[in-house]
Amino acid sequence: MTLRRQVELEGGRCIGCTACSSSCPAGLIDLSQHNGLRRIRFSACDQDCQICQEACPTQAIRLVPGEASVEVSFPLLACRSCGQPDQPAALLEHLRICLQDILPADSWLDICPSCRRKAEGRNLAGQWLKARE
Amino acid sequence: MPVYVDVGRCVACHGCEMACSVSHQGRSGVFVQVVDDLVGVSMICRHCQDAPCIRVCYAGALQQEGTEVVLDETLCTGCGLCQAACPFGLISGGTRPFKCDLCPGLQTPLCVTTCPSGALSDGPFQAVAGHFRALAAQKLARSGVRR
Numbered sequence: 001m002t003l004r005r006q007v008e009l010e011g012g013r014c015i016g017c018t019a020c021s022s023s024c025p026a027g028l029i030d031l032s033q034h035n036g037l038r039r040i041r042f043s044a045c046d047q048d049c050q051i052c053q054e055a056c057p058t059q060a061i062r063l064v065p066g067e068a069s070v071e072v073s074f075p076l077l078a079c080r081s082c083g084q085p086d087q088p089a090a091l092l093e094h095l096r097i098c099l100q101d102i103l104p105a106d107s108w109l110d111i112c113p114s115c116r117r118k119a120e121g122r123n124l125a126g127q128w129l130k131a132r133e
Numbered sequence: 134m135p136v137y138v139d140v141g142r143c144v145a146c147h148g149c150e151m152a153c154s155v156s157h158q159g160r161s162g163v164f165v166q167v168v169d170d171l172v173g174v175s176m177i178c179r180h181c182q183d184a185p186c187i188r189v190c191y192a193g194a195l196q197q198e199g200t201e202v203v204l205d206e207t208l209c210t211g212c213g214l215c216q217a218a219c220p221f222g223l224i225s226g227g228t229r230p231f232k233c234d235l236c237p238g239l240q241t242p243l244c245v246t247t248c249p250s251g252a253l254s255d256g257p258f259q260a261v262a263g264h265f266r267a268l269a270a271q272k273l274a275r276s277g278v279r280r
Contacts, residue, residue, distance in 0.1 A: 118166060
């Protein structure tokens, strides 16, 4: 029988992305999103694999012997444009660090993808309308 | 080479979106926006040079190949970082990301072949820009505008 293990999160490293929850082959990592809060629940694991640990972009996950469930939650920052909950602050901070050389001061990160498309559509259409005048 | 859109020609029929999803298991990498109920804009991955999605992808699933940004789904962990990083919001699909792959195996992407108004074009930028300018000149000549 496989040893039962639980997840231990390295303090403050988890950015609240969806890598582990979408990689776990046994579906033991549950991601839910309600009322502007993202919850990730790691159930105790009886599988013989390290996939979640390997998938994690920040090496936040360690698998240690144990039986406990671990839960973390992240408040989602509201989109600057529409006000709908979008991404956890820690995830945006991670992106900001990855993109620091190319990110303009007025960055797009705090706008949700749907509003980015709207803004870009307006931008392109505006150019066309001006050309027609 | 990315697919370019001639905004003034798009009639917002959503044919490009439909063609894309029919040929990609129900997922579309094309987004049609209608601005002020007046102008249709079809938006597709621009295959950026120095693309933000490639920079944030730590799994190597997104790679630059020549002038294209290519997504290898077998390496993707489903973290969602590329979607949060795309400046134009043009990566869809949540934990199973999807973006324009320029229809590998086809000479011309299906959205371009489908577009009934000739608003979409693929090819090198100079060639496409020349083509769109020629169309605009023809239109101007037909309308009889004199300067």
